Amino acid sequence: MISGRAKDTIPPAELNLTGDEQRAMDAGPRPPFRMTRHWFSLLNGDADDPLRRQVIPGTAESIRVAGELSDPLGEEFHSPLPRLIHRYTDRALVVITGRCALYCRHCFRRRLTGDNFGDITDKQFEAISIWLAENKAVKEVLLSGGDPLTLNDRRLLKIIDRFRSTRPDIVLRLATRMPIVDPGRITRSLVRGLGRRRPLWVVIQANHPRELSTEALRSIDSIQRRGIPVINQAVLLRGVNDDVEILEKLSRALVSAGVKPYYLFQGDPAEGTNHFRLPLDEARRLTEELRSRVSGLAMPVFAVDLPGGGGKVPLGADHVLGRTDDGWKLRTPDGREGIYPDPS
Numbered sequence: 544m545i546s547g548r549a550k551d552t553i554p555p556a557e558l559n560l561t562g563d564e565q566r567a568m569d570a571g572p573r574p575p576f577r578m579t580r581h582w583f584s585l586l587n588g589d590a591d592d593p594l595r596r597q598v599i600p601g602t603a604e605s606i607r608v609a610g611e612l613s614d615p616l617g618e619e620f621h622s623p624l625p626r627l628i629h630r631y632t633d634r635a636l637v638v639i640t641g642r643c644a645l646y647c648r649h650c651f652r653r654r655l656t657g658d659n660f661g662d663i664t665d666k667q668f669e670a671i672s673i674w675l676a677e678n679k680a681v682k683e684v685l686l687s688g689g690d691p692l693t694l695n696d697r698r699l700l701k702i703i704d705r706f707r708s709t710r711p712d713i714v715l716r717l718a719t720r721m722p723i724v725d726p727g728r729i730t731r732s733l734v735r736g737l738g739r740r741r742p743l744w745v746v747i748q749a750n751h752p753r754e755l756s757t758e759a760l761r762s763i764d765s766i767q768r769r770g771i772p773v774i775n776q777a778v779l780l781r782g783v784n785d786d787v788e789i790l791e792k793l794s795r796a797l798v799s800a801g802v803k804p805y806y807l808f809q810g811d812p813a814e815g816t817n818h819f820r821l822p823l824d825e826a827r828r829l830t831e832e833l834r835s836r837v838s839g840l841a842m843p844v845f846a847v848d849l850p851g852g853g854g855k856v857p858l859g860a861d862h863v864l865g866r867t868d869d870g871w872k873l874r875t876p877d878g879r880e881g882i883y884p885d886p887s
């Protein structure tokens with residue numbers, strides 16, 4: 544069932560590991576280590592390369608701090624069926640597989656990402672299809688994981704077709720890092736198959752502008768040419784993109800590629816990810832600085848997921864300063880103030 548390309552990974556011996564990385568590797572990291580050849584080709588050789596940091600484990604992952612959780616979004620509590628997560632009335636998420644082409648050190652779903660969790664079975668997706676037929680309030684289904692594109696085309700399209708036959712009205716979102724981490728997986732036959740199964744959105748995750756390589760941009764373009772919109776969900780990560788210049792470059796490169804920067808997430812308190820997270824006030828300052836530099840099109844929604852599954856909270860600065868006799872006093876992201884009169 545697995546796509547052959549997902550096996551095309553870099554052995555740690557090729558990585559010239561630092562002592563810290565080697566110790567983390569020897570300890571058996573979770574999620575396990577895996578890096579694609581394409582990602583390897585993007586590394587710049589620096590020990591603190593933002594792309595290296597995202598994929599090669601360090602010993603900081605073994606540190607546990609108060610408030611960290613193995614399941615920070617409380618997905619297990621919102622799971623009416625195996626592999627089905629239902630946290631919002633109109634959306635449901637299906638964990639298609641636990642496998643990814645590479646494993647991100649910041650992954651919030653690290654409790655299950657890895658080869659051991661396996662792929663969804665026929666029985667499981669049949670049960671979810673029946674559930675979807677009964678739960679008409681669900682209008683969007685997120686196919687997630689792990690990375691659903693580690694399944695081969697036949698298997699993935701079969702799952703999509705089964706959900707579609709149950710609920711022809713449903714909008715699908717396919718969450719995948721594959722266009723970024725292994726662009727060669729985005730073949731002509733795959734995009735042709737996906738294009739026939741619209742309405743479908745592809746949600747990628749690029750966290751740093753260097754991830755948008757020529758090959759990645761070509762794979763994104765091939766998806767878009769089939770009429771499939773592509774949006775990006777980034778994670779704010781210490782040592783990766785905690786710099787307004789980097790965030791601005793990322794947003795501009797995405798918009799140039801026709802990809803809407805959709806969300807920028809504050810890191811979830813997943814176990815072993817403390818070193819990646821920024822204090823919230825620092826994160827807000829950074830994103831407000833970004834907001835003052837880029838258009839609304841290029842500005843992602845900065846949000847945090849409430850631990851335990853409470854939902855997403857947008858965290859923009861408050862631009863409403865208060866009410867005056869003449870109307871509402873408002874402030875633009877770059878600091879200009881004005882009055883907006885209410886209708887009389």
Ligand code: SF4
Nearest residue numbers: 643646647650689720
């Ligand atoms: S690709 Fe997604 S699911 Fe896989 S390790 Fe990275 S963040 Fe987690």
